[in-house]
Amino acid sequence: MARFYFSLRSPYSWLAYRDLLDRYPGLAEEIEWRPFWEPDDDNLKALDEAGGAFLYTPMSRAKHLYVLQDVRRLAVDRGLSMRWPVDRDPWWEVPHLAYLVADRQGRGRAFVDAAYRARWEHGRDICDPATVAGLGTEIGVDGAELARAARDPAVRAEGVTALLALHRDGVFGVPFFVRGRDRFWGVDRLPAFAAGAGAVGVPREPAHPAVRERATDEGHAGGCG
Structure with a gap:
């Protein structure tokens, strides 16, 4: 089966998520x-x-500063307003292992949507278990179960299995799409991935002027990845 590797941390993954749902819902x-x-x-x-091994290489400061500008431009092109979150001592197991729990209950996509909205539209800290608990309540699952996922040995073991899948597929960054032997890295590779799957994209709506005015990088380095 074709696969979409996403990160709740990454702004590019958020943009690919929005493109996937808005342009290729099927x-x-x-x-x-x-x-x-x-x-x-x-x-x-x-x-x-x-x-296994984790293949991602942290970005340089120069690249990080470029990302701040680039993501702002891409968000404007899509008519999206966003707020840069500030990550203070992030623990990325908290939201991503919570996703695994929500997914087992058939609410994985709903959790991704809620987490992306919280992080990239409202600038909230999704590594805070209290935030994750609230997202769980929002999507109709046990928020406390999601909030403690990062400390649950069974869920952590499931997380290692998920990390091994990254290693096997050679995932070194996100968004990352896999179809058979073909690999596609980056939000700009989504159309090629979709075309290979026979999906026809819905034309993107032009950005509204008001959205263009609201988009900002807020002058600081948020949680890019």
Whole structure:
């Protein structure tokens, strides 16, 4: 099955998510959604012991500053308003392992939508268990269960399995799409991935002037990835 690797941290992954749902809704229903995140030390060790490796390389400061400008431009092109979140001591297991729990209950997509909206439209800290608990309540699942996912040994083991999938598919960044032996990295590769799957995209609506005025990088480095 074709796969979409997404990260709740990454602004490019958020943009690809919006493009996928807005322009290729049928394809979004057909493909498998898999999370990508930077593992903490314990999960990184467990991944290594399982024979896997985390392939992502942190970006330079110059690239980070470029991303701030680039994402703003891409958001404006799509008519999206956004707020840059500020990540203070982030623990990415919190939202991504919560996704695994929500997905088991058939609410994975709903959690992704709520988390992306919280992070990129409202600038909220989705690594805060209290935020994740609220998102769970919002989508109709046990918020407390989602909030404790990062400390649940069984869920953490499931997370290592998800990290191994990243290693096997050679995922070094997001968004990342896989179809057979073909790999597509980046939001601009979504049309090629969709075309190979026979999906016809819905034309993008031009951005409204009011949205163009609201879009801003707010002058600081948020949580890019």
